[in-house]
Amino acid sequence: MKNKQFKSGFITILGRPNVGKSTLLNAVLGQKISIVSPIPQTTRFQLKGILNQQNSQIVFVDTPGIHLFKEKFAYHLNKVSLASLVEIDLILYVVDVSRPPGQEEKKIIDVATRQKSKVVMVLNKSDLGRKYLNDYIELWQGKIENIQTQDPLIYYIPVSAKTGKNIEKLKDVLLELTPEGHPFYDKDTSTDFPDKYRAADIIREKLFLKTKQEIPHSIAVEIKEIQEKERSVYVLAHIYIQRSSQKKIIIGKDGGLLKEVGTEARSDLENIYKKKIYLDLWVKIEKEWQNNSRILQDLGYWIK
Ligand SMILES: Nc1nc2c(ncn2[C@@H]2O[C@H](COP(=O)(O)OP(=O)(O)OP(=O)(O)O)[C@@H](O)[C@H]2O)c(=O)[nH]1
Ligand SMILES: [Mg+2]
Structure with a gap:
């Protein structure tokens, strides 16, 4: 044979932001690569998660949610998302069926449509009900098809990245469509x-999960030093x-919030490194980090 x-x-x-793209990536891979939070615009990187199976390798690119804000930093997030479209085989388009479609x-x-890519539409959060499921499908009716064969180039699948429902089925569909x-x-x-x-992202995720309103968007984390030794890893991070007033909140009463962030981040890092982690966290005021290309570059957020 x-x-x-x-x-x-x-x-x-x-x-769109917050529909569950990163949760989906982690579910498909069966491990946590990308950070997740209830706050829109959690993902700031274009990062890859690689699914290795017996006779296949699928490379997923997670992206910041596409949105319509106009600030410089937001502009970069969109640019990062769209830059990921160069030379791809398939678009995995994630929507949240518990919310109506947005302008994005x-x-x-x-x-x-411009790329003429095949699209798999993941109708996510189906565990919360499917109120708007058909609205999303209707948006795409007749939008992309193969001109020669009239075959549609879009596939639909309801899933829940949170409960794992239909994730295996989604993986089968994706494998089928992979060249x-x-x-x-x-x-x-x-x-x-x-x-x-x-x-840096792991620390930022913990901060996102513990702060409210505008604070998460004002936060950036830069790793200034990682020293890996035989049995331990020392990590020095600056939180911008x-x-x-935000500094007080992040440090918390008697340093409580920062301590919790440190404990949780350390535990995640120990899972990755399988070594003892020494984590040194410093909070710094950096008013203009979102508009400072040097800092954006150091944070890894800047792409030309
Ligand atoms: N109920 C439910 N919640 C989900 C599901 N998938 C993701 N979530 C939640 O939705 C929120 C956003 O998830 P993320 O994976 O960070 O969303 P994202 O699309 O990557 O967001 P950005 O990176 O900000 O664009 C988190 O609170 C998740 O726990 C799902 O299938 N069902
Ligand atoms: Mg994300």
Whole structure:
């Protein structure tokens, strides 16, 4: 019997902020690569999660949610999302069926139509009910099809990234649509996310989960030092915020909030490194970090 051909491909995950793109990536991979929070615009990187199976390798690209704000930093987030579309095999378009479609959907339809990419529409959060499911499907009716064969280039699948419902089925569909090809990465690689950005994101996730209103968006985390030794890792991180009033909140009463952030982040980092972590956190006021290209570059957020 002939050996099955190896399949490989790139899949970009697109969608509005907060629809569950990063949760979905982690569910598909069966491990936490990308941080998740209830606050929109959690993901700031274009980061890859790699699904290695017996005869296939699928590279998923998580992206910041596409949105319509106009600030410089927000502009970069959109740019990061759209830059991920170069040379991809498939768009995984995630929507939240518990909320009505937003204006951003049009932008995503435009991009997909222009690229003539195949689109798998993931109707996520179906565990919360399917009130708006058909509204999303209708938006795409007749929008993209293969001109020669009139075949639609869009597939729909309701899932719950949170409960895991239909995730295996989604993986089967994606594998089916992945072209034959060679692996791009070593089969043991699960992400291309550089350690220092991944560690910074883990700390930022804990801060996002513990702060409210405008504070999460004012936060950035920069890893100034990682020293890996045989049995332990020392990590020095700066937490940037924009105002001195925010500094008080982040440090918390008797340093309580910062301590909790440190404990939780350390536990996540210990799971990744399988070593003891020494975490040193410093809170700094950096008023203009969102408009400062040097800082954005150091944070890894800036792309040309
Ligand atoms: N009930 C339910 N909640 C979900 C599901 N998927 C994600 N969530 C929640 O939705 C929130 C946003 O999830 P994320 O994965 O951070 O969303 P995202 O699309 O990556 O968001 P951005 O990075 O900000 O664009 C989190 O609180 C998740 O726990 C789901 O299937 N069901
Ligand atoms: Mg995300």
